[in-house]
Amino acid sequence: MTLAEAAPETFPAVIENAGAESRFVLVCEHASHRIPEAWGDLGLSRQQRLAHVAWDPGALGLSRGLARRLGAVLVHAPVSRLVYDCNRAPDQPGAMAEQSEMHEIPGNRGLCTKERAARTAAVYTPFHADLRAEIVRRIALGLAPVLVTVHSFTPIWHGVPREVEFGIIHDRDASLARAVLAESRGTGLVCGLNEPYSAADDVTHTLRLQALPYGLANVMLEIRNDLIATPEAEEAMADRLAPVLERALASLSTPAMAG
Amino acid sequence: MTLAEAAPETFPAVIENAGAESRFVLVCEHASHRIPEAWGDLGLSRQQRLAHVAWDPGALGLSRGLARRLGAVLVHAPVSRLVYDCNRAPDQPGAMAEQSEMHEIPGNRGLCTKERAARTAAVYTPFHADLRAEIVRRIALGLAPVLVTVHSFTPIWHGVPREVEFGIIHDRDASLARAVLAESRGTGLVCGLNEPYSAADDVTHTLRLQALPYGLANVMLEIRNDLIATPEAEEAMADRLAPVLERALASLSTPAMAG
Numbered sequence: 313m314t315l316a317e318a319a320p321e322t323f324p325a326v327i328e329n330a331g332a333e334s335r336f337v338l339v340c341e342h343a344s345h346r347i348p349e350a351w352g353d354l355g356l357s358r359q360q361r362l363a364h365v366a367w368d369p370g371a372l373g374l375s376r377g378l379a380r381r382l383g384a385v386l387v388h389a390p391v392s393r394l395v396y397d398c399n400r401a402p403d404q405p406g407a408m409a410e411q412s413e414m415h416e417i418p419g420n421r422g423l424c425t426k427e428r429a430a431r432t433a434a435v436y437t438p439f440h441a442d443l444r445a446e447i448v449r450r451i452a453l454g455l456a457p458v459l460v461t462v463h464s465f466t467p468i469w470h471g472v473p474r475e476v477e478f479g480i481i482h483d484r485d486a487s488l489a490r491a492v493l494a495e496s497r498g499t500g501l502v503c504g505l506n507e508p509y510s511a512a513d514d515v516t517h518t519l520r521l522q523a524l525p526y527g528l529a530n531v532m533l534e535i536r537n538d539l540i541a542t543p544e545a546e547e548a549m550a551d552r553l554a555p556v557l558e559r560a561l562a563s564l565s566t567p568a569m570a571g
Numbered sequence: 572m573t574l575a576e577a578a579p580e581t582f583p584a585v586i587e588n589a590g591a592e593s594r595f596v597l598v599c600e601h602a603s604h605r606i607p608e609a610w611g612d613l614g615l616s617r618q619q620r621l622a623h624v625a626w627d628p629g630a631l632g633l634s635r636g637l638a639r640r641l642g643a644v645l646v647h648a649p650v651s652r653l654v655y656d657c658n659r660a661p662d663q664p665g666a667m668a669e670q671s672e673m674h675e676i677p678g679n680r681g682l683c684t685k686e687r688a689a690r691t692a693a694v695y696t697p698f699h700a701d702l703r704a705e706i707v708r709r710i711a712l713g714l715a716p717v718l719v720t721v722h723s724f725t726p727i728w729h730g731v732p733r734e735v736e737f738g739i740i741h742d743r744d745a746s747l748a749r750a751v752l753a754e755s756r757g758t759g760l761v762c763g764l765n766e767p768y769s770a771a772d773d774v775t776h777t778l779r780l781q782a783l784p785y786g787l788a789n790v791m792l793e794i795r796n797d798l799i800a801t802p803e804a805e806e807a808m809a810d811r812l813a814p815v816l817e818r819a820l821a822s823l824s825t826p827a828m829a830g
Contacts, residue, residue: 401784401785402710402711403713425711425712425713426712428711428712429708429712432707432708432710432711433708436707437703437704437708440703441703441704444696444699444700444703445692445696445700448692448695448696449691449696451660451662452661452662452684452687452690452691452692453684453685453687454684517784520783520784521784524779524783524784525776525779525780525783525784
C-alpha cells in the first residue's frame, strides 16, 4: 500500500543551537510540510500539501527568531503532520487524521494497524526520543529547562474569522501560561488563554509527554498565521514575543514580595 | 575521572517476548547488579555490589515468571541502579545516589554535571527510549498496553523488620493498584497499598513518564525479597501473582453492574 513497510526509514528531530544554555527549549512539531516519498502525495493536491492543513506556516521561522533572541535550543519535526502529527498520541484520531477542517486526506483513510505502527515508528518515536534526550541532557546538566511549543493557526476556521491573535495554552501546570499572559499585555496583540484550542482538544500532548513528568515549566504558544506570513513578519513577531517569554520566566523565578 | 567520557557506550533496554500480545507490559528497572567497566567498582566491596543496594534481587526472575504466565513483553535495564537508577529523573538525588540506606557510594560522591549527563545519556536515556518505543508501538497496534513495574524490597530496613510482603503502589491514577489490592486478598500475602514506599518518595517516575501521558492503566509492585530468594520461590510467587494481575485487569475492563 505504501513503501513505508518496505523501507523503514526514520525521521529524527532537527536540533538547532544544541549548545545554547538558556533555560528555554523551543519545540515546533508542525514545522514542515514535507511528505517523504514513501507516502506519495496522500491523495492531496499540491495546494493542499502547502496549506496549513499540512503544517503551521510561519511557526518555524518565528521559532528560529525566538531561538536567536533567547539563546535557546530549537527542536523541530521534519515531516508533515499529515503523515503523523507529533503533537498527538498514536491512539488519537488526529495522529494520522482522515479529515482536517474541510479537507479529506485520502491517503489516511482506513489505515491498518500495521501502517499506523509503521508511521509511529518512523516519525513520532524518533522525534520524541530526540526531544526527550535533549531535555534530559539539560536536566542532568542543571540547566533547569523550560518547554515552549510554538504553533500557528489559520485566521479563518470553517468560514468564521478568528479575532484572537496570540493564544497561550496550558495543560495541568498553568503557571508559565499565566505568566506569559500577564506579560503579553503591552504587546498590543489580542491574547487569549486556551484559545483557539485548549487541552480538552488534545493539543497538549507534547507538554504532557515531555514537561509534566519532570515538573518543568511549560506552555504552548499559538500565533495567528497571517501575522507571521513573511520572514520580516516572523522577525517582528519574535521581537515582540522574546521579551515576553524572558519576563514571564523571570516572574516565575522571583519569590513573591512580602506583605 | 571515569572512562565514561572517553567511551560513550550506551546500554539499551533488554526486551524479552517482544512478540507477546497480552496487554501487560512488564518493566524491571532494577533487574541487574552489573556495573560496566567504565565505572569500576564505584568504591564498593564485592558484597555491597551484589546486595540490594545495587539491584532488586529476585525481581527479574519473578518478572520472567509473570511474563511467561501472562504472555507478556518484559523490558528490563541491564545496568545497576548504583550507576544510574532508571526509576529516577536526572535531577533527583536518588538518580546517582551518594548514599543508600547505610551504604555510602564513594564513586557517586560529588559528581560533576558532565559526569551526571554522561551517565544519563549512557543508561537512562536509552532505557526509557526503548521502553517508550515498545509502549508506543503497542498503542499504535491497538493492543491497549498496561504498565506493571516489578520491584523487590529488603526485609529489614535500618534494622527494623518489615511486615508487609507485597506492596502495591500507585501514582495519580490509582485504578489498577486498587484492583490489584482487591484481587490479592486470597493470596495469603500481607499486602499494603503504597507500602513500603509511595509516590511521595519519588518511586513512581517510570509510571509518570511512560503510562500517565498516554492514559495507560499502571501499577508498581514491590515484593519482599526474602520471598523470592530462589528460582523456585520466584516461580511460586509468579504462580500466585499472575492470576491476581489477570483478574485485576479484567475487573477494570468490566463495566460496573447496574443497581
